[in-house]
Amino acid sequence: MAHRIIGKPIGRVDGTEKVSGAARYSGDVSVPGLIWGKALRSPLPHARIARIDVTRAKALPGVLAVLTAKDLPGILVGRRMFDMPLLARERVRFIGEKVAVVAAADPDVAEEATTLIDVEYEDLPAVIDPEAATVAGAPVVHDDPGAYEGAPAERPHANVQSVLRFKLGDVQAGFREAARTFEHTFRTQLAHQGYLEPHAGVVAIDEDGRVQVWASNKMPFRLKELLSHALQLPQEKIRVNLTPIGGDFGGKGSLMDLPLAYHLARVTGRPVKMVMRYAEELMAGNPRHPSVITLRTGVSRDGQIVARSVRALFNSGAYAAFKPAPSVSLGGASMGAGVYRIPNLLIESFCVYTNNIPCGHARSPGEPQMVFAEESHMDMIARELALDPAEFRRRNLLRDGDHLANGHHLEHVRAGDTLEAALKASEYSEPKPGPWIGRGMAMTHRHIGVGFTNAVVRLGTDGRVTLRIALPDTGTGAHLVLRQVVAEVLGVAMDDVEIELATTDDFATDSGVGGSRVTHTGGRAAYHAAEKLKAQIEAEAAKLGVPADSLAAIARAAAREGRTLEASHFYDAKAHGAVTSFTAQVAEVAVDPQTGQVTVRRFTTTHDVGTVINPLGHQGQIEGGLIQGLGFALMEEIKTEEGRISTLSLGDVKLPTIQDIPPLTTVILEDPVGPGPFNAKAIGEGSISAVAPAIANAVADACGARILDLPITAEKVYFALKEKERRP
């Protein structure tokens, strides 16, 4: 079916506010009487708090309140497992943990006051390394984690937060069948989501005693529930107001400083703003988990994978509070199976407590870590078997009717088509243009997200249409996609559909933004609401005897009878369907033998997608995710020394700049079989995860140096080359 608006590369018609500086993010919100909150953070990874003296801070002119744990209820907060105090109570568990908080009308005064709080600590033995954390006798980060609300039952060691397993067949029997077995261990770094808007929030208690919240949080309804729990207030006492969010990438779903802002507002009677400095983001945000991953794979004589076992250790830091999944773990661990049919599989993933920064969700949680390990492992096996890495993959790719590690059966499997398209577009098999140049590939897949979303579509008496939603704009272009869907269904122009943002007062619940869900769930909610409105319009038109496109006349006629033409839909998708989206990527790199420096000469990304609703926004998601993947592969790292972050500025963690981006070829394989509106799938998390292994495999192809730990810095390649010279 030909569409009028779906599939058109429509620019960001919502963009005037963003390019003109008029958009009000939560950090820009100003309300009368606003004051500022600033936190004091722990300088030690593990210590007992012997004494806190706030006398000098309170005496500083301009200071309105100073709070420590003894001024607050002993509530513990979290997203799924509730193990984090609002302020450290008796004990600090990581460098950066909040110990006290100050309010002042001037943010600089509040900040100065934090330096006047005297805290006496007594050092406790710290555990920094995740492997050391799980041995007998290791220092324990929490005395009784099993007692926390939401704690998983299985706990092989006091420092284990959660265990996640995926199992197919009989892995031991599978290994007995194997002709050869390969085992490799990989490590990935601590990495920040890199959004340029640090966490910000404003909390105001209004005359009716209601708590008004503006926050950089992508799940307003979940935020309301979590705040209700944290503040011990009924949900109807809290209203979350939506603001644009200055980048999310998985990181903007927690309470962060909001409970403290509330308590400062409560004791001062003034609205309170708290904005984290970027240094605070880097020491106490909720970054991507570092990992240690071991894969063991058994292969038959003809190059078929017959068994695989995977053990993943995710260094979760001092609290589990930032992980939202019911498993209190990272679903990306399931990618240990890659995009392959593995009859006998066991994946075991452990999230481990240490005295480090607590980690959370980042764009496709756990996947860039696991896909780096898994796809590097695949290439290493192929080379050992003297098989072309593409051919080894071909022999093992998923096919229709196969099962994923999580037991889901698959249809419309286009893993093979996606791989072949990437090989062709990248000229993978062509001779390389010179020495020290290599090519590498990697594959992955990403589900289409599920959740529940509201949409209300209303026809105005001016003939224009309003779409009312409670999905904050995190920058993905979702609002534009939803407007396109409504315009297409109702047969109106894009400019005649506008978005009206609801608050948490307006719907019962809504799963918000995240997990590659919005085009699917928001799109379907908007689609069905628009269909219902269309039926109303057609009925009214028939009644009036006018054409159904006389929208203004129809709406006015209804208005004269006191009626508004409006339809709503609550779309609720609970289970992932049988369709996924495959990605195949090829990197071509040059390695400088003198320095080890890696340059990506060109990059090819191929995506098996559903109907593309907005090609411009779709491509923007691919490019943005891909360059995040490139940063993860080559440069980004929050470095720590004994639990202390040594890269406390954005300049030191090395996000990619405009100079770092390679020439890019994108291939889109459109297959309209997705569960989204007009058979769309998802794209937001499709391009990030395979970049690092594609580059690692290309580096190995270029110079023989196999880098097993990210990022692939010049130093690592240089020393790997030196090592090869010594032991060729």
Add this chain to the structure above:
Amino acid sequence: MNRKIRVTVNGTARAVEVPTYRTLLDCLRNDLGLTGSKEGCGVGVCGACTVLLDGKMISSCIALAVSADGHEVTTVEGLAGDERLHPVQQAFIDAGGFQCGICTPGQVVSAKALLDANPNPSDAEIREWMLGNLCRCTGYYKIIESIRAAAQRSRA
């Protein structure tokens, strides 16, 4: 210690009393209510706070407000005319040069300064000039396209 400063902001003369330690960014955002310029890194590397001081790009998060005394400051709020966006702003909309928009005020101010200095930049010149403006959403490809399109439009 406080000092009274006079600054021409987006063509309007403003007088404001600020502590001498106040950054120009905090002065613009909190004292003058111009919240278009953003604080990202806070240490002068991300470019979200970029403004023009007498036409030259600076990171307002590491400039003191008192250093702008007697000078002209242009922020993102000052780029558009009464009815029309600046060609750079329009190009960022048409070509998908932003997503979340938090870095965009700095991007469009830097891009305007580029086209003022060099109305016909090559891709290499765009990359060189825009190096100090980080963007985490777009991967930069569409920022380059936006600036190319703006240059074309300005010449037309």
